[in-house]
Amino acid sequence: MNHISPNPEIIDRYYQTEAAASVMACLEMPGKRQAMVAMAPGTGKTRLGVSIVDMFLRAKWVSRVLYLVDHIILVEQVERVFNQYLPHIPVSNVLDKGQVVCTTDIAVMDQIYGAGKVFSNNSDMGCFDLIIVDGMVCGQQKYKVIIDYFDSILLALTTVPFGQPEEKIDQIFGSDIQQSIYDYDLAKAIRDGFVVPPSVISVPHQFPRKDLNITVQVDEEYAEKFDDLAVDAVLSNWLFNEKNISKALTHLMENGLKAQGDNRLGKTLIFALSAKHAEFIVEQFNQCFPFLPGEFCCQINDLSPETQRVINDFQLPDQYPQIIVSAGLLDAGVNIPALLNLVFLKSVHTQEKLWQ
Numbered sequence: 001m002n003h004i005s006p007n008p009e010i011i012d013r014y015y016q017t018e019a020a021a022s023v024m025a026c027l028e029m030p031g032k033r034q035a036m037v038a039m040a041p042g043t044g045k046t047r048l049g050v051s052i053v054d055m056f057l058r059a060k061w062v063s064r065v066l067y068l069v070d071h072i073i074l075v076e077q078v079e080r081v082f083n084q085y086l087p088h089i090p091v092s093n094v095l096d097k098g099q100v101v102c103t104t105d106i107a108v109m110d111q112i113y114g115a116g117k118v119f120s121n122n123s124d125m126g127c128f129d130l131i132i133v134d135g136m137v138c139g140q141q142k143y144k145v146i147i148d149y150f151d152s153i154l155l156a157l158t159t160v161p162f163g164q165p166e167e168k169i170d171q172i173f174g175s176d177i178q179q180s181i182y183d184y185d186l187a188k189a190i191r192d193g194f195v196v197p198p199s200v201i202s203v204p205h206q207f208p209r210k211d212l213n214i215t216v217q218v219d220e221e222y223a224e225k226f227d228d229l230a231v232d233a234v235l236s237n238w239l240f241n242e243k244n245i246s247k248a249l250t251h252l253m254e255n256g257l258k259a260q261g262d263n264r265l266g267k268t269l270i271f272a273l274s275a276k277h278a279e280f281i282v283e284q285f286n287q288c289f290p291f292l293p294g295e296f297c298c299q300i301n302d303l304s305p306e307t308q309r310v311i312n313d314f315q316l317p318d319q320y321p322q323i324i325v326s327a328g329l330l331d332a333g334v335n336i337p338a339l340l341n342l343v344f345l346k347s348v349h350t351q352e353k354l355w356q
Contacts, residue, residue: 015192034154272299
């Protein structure tokens with residue numbers, strides 16, 4: 001395996017080639033079947049994963065690959081990368097089709113479990129030789145059943161610094177992974193010029209630091225199930241207040257980063273508390289800025305062909321919408337290079353969620 005080099009058309013940054021070499025060297029060791037790589041957001045985890053699939057296939061170590069992402073919105077994104085760099089490899093989102101199956105953990109669980117939570121015969125335990133989990137968070141127990149069920153090599157790609165307690169890691173992987181084999185953190189990525197650091201803008205509307213006496217305590221199990229919906233009635237009232245939202249949107253339009261060579265607001269993603277909250281934000285925007293086109297600010301909630309079209313248009317610098325209000329759908333690591341502004345109109349309770 002050490003003689004198999006990455007395809008430079010897929011990955012060409014030094015840390016990506018070093019990470020790929022570390023993965024190959026680790027998994028070539030006797031008895032080693034699991035490895036983890038930690039990389040900062042936006043540094044090319046998916047490209048690394050596709051490159052490693054290519055290397056394994058060329059080395060004839062694997063014949064079928066399961067590529068897992070944690071949100072359905074990312075499936076098409078990963079499929080595009082495979083189709084761009086490995087167009088000769090059949091890619092599918094159905095478990096029993098394709099040489100590479102790209103799907104979510106939920107879709108896999110639906111197929112390997114039958115009625116009444118009993119294993120069905122839909123998926124042979126040995127049907128995959130390699131599983132890649134793109135976006136693994138060490139506290140996420142949802143992958144454990146999948147990892148335990150399939151008899152395969154495992155590569156976990158995470159955006160979160162590898163600082164989790166060992167018991168969390170053992171709960172998912174067992175004792176095979178005690179530390180990541182390669183780390184490329186945000187500080188290095190910024191220093192190398194591959195990532196632009198965020199600039200935090202102070203907003204003079206006192207949310208949520210002042211005038212709200214809120215203490216939200218979320219244990220790990222609760223956060224896994226409900227994430228950042230643990231908000232009390234006082235905060236909810238603030239978020240659904242016309243005056244507060246109008247002020248926040250006006251501040252965004254006046255102070256948000258503008259597109260290069262254009263006076264329009266740059267591509268902006270607003271994180272809403274819920275679908276109802278997202279709808280409320282869009283309504284307030286249209287009332288505050290009736291002179292702008294109706295497609296300037298759009299809400300997305302569920303993954304439908306129309307939603308996918310809106311997201312595809314959002315990724316294009318010269319196409320509306322300029323603002324997307326998302327109620328969870330774009331919380332994962334969707335690749336939108338033109339994005340300039342992130343607006344949090346909800347609270348975020350976990351560091352992992354914030355990093356994503």
